[in-house]
Amino acid sequence: MKKILFAIALIMTGFVSAHADDRERAITVEQLPKAAQEFLATHFKNLTVAYVVEETKQTGPEYEVTYTDRTDVEFRTNGEWSTVERKYSAVPATIIPKQIAEFVAKNNYPNQYIRKIDRGLYSWEIELSGGLEIKFDKQFNVIGYDD
Numbered sequence: 001m002k003k004i005l006f007a008i009a010l011i012m013t014g015f016v017s018a019h020a021d022d023r024e025r026a027i028t029v030e031q032l033p034k035a036a037q038e039f040l041a042t043h044f045k046n047l048t049v050a051y052v053v054e055e056t057k058q059t060g061p062e063y064e065v066t067y068t069d070r071t072d073v074e075f076r077t078n079g080e081w082s083t084v085e086r087k088y089s090a091v092p093a094t095i096i097p098k099q100i101a102e103f104v105a106k107n108n109y110p111n112q113y114i115r116k117i118d119r120g121l122y123s124w125e126i127e128l129s130g131g132l133e134i135k136f137d138k139q140f141n142v143i144g145y146d147d
Contacts, residue, residue, distance in 0.1 A: 027054045032063055033079030040065060040073065043084075043092045047071060085116040090129075099140035100126060 029037060029052055047067040054061050060077035070087040084091045090113035093101065104114065109128055116127035123143065124136040135144040 023057075024053055024055045027052050027063075029065070032065070032075065033077075035079030036063060036065075036075040036081070037079075039075075039079075039081050043095060044071065044073070081119065083116070083118045085127075087115070090114055091117050096126075097124070097140060100124060100136060103134075103136075103140070103142070104128070 029040065029049055031054070032040075032052065044067065047069060050066045050068045052066075053064045055064070062077060062082075063075040063079075065073045065075075069089075072083070072085045073081060074083040076082050081095070084095060096114060096117060100114075100117075104112075104126070109130065109132070112128040112130045112132075114126050115129045116125075118125040122138060124138075124140070125133060126136075127133045131147060133146040134142060135146070137143050
């Protein structure tokens with residue numbers, strides 16, 4: 001009985017592993033949805049793409065673009081951006097909602113900039129260059145901080 005259970009476990013592991021290998025694949029910028037291509041051309045045209053990955057999920061493919069300066073941009077299935085993270089500089093001011101930009105300026109975080117912005121389905125989250133994370137609801141009310 002133990003041998004049968006062990007054999008079933010091995011077979012299931014093999015199926016899961018085989019399926020996981022097909023979940024990510026390298027693609028080109030030209031293979032991204034049009035909305036994603038336009039976003040990159042508008043906000044990151046002066047950067048050099050290192051690689052682009054398409055990841056298959058149950059809801060459809062999602063995409064991640066990584067630049068040589070370690071900027072990462074993630075996109076949803078429809079090509080809308082979901083996350084922009086820059087390692088050494090600020091995210092483009094043009095993608096930051098006015099209410100979030102005003103909150104950061106008003107609360108006077110000296111010498112800090114927004115290095116990451118995450119647009120979730122029900123919330124927004126930013127990370128300042130000093131490491132402070134601030135979470136907002138869809139109406140841009142602060143709902144949490146994390147150091």
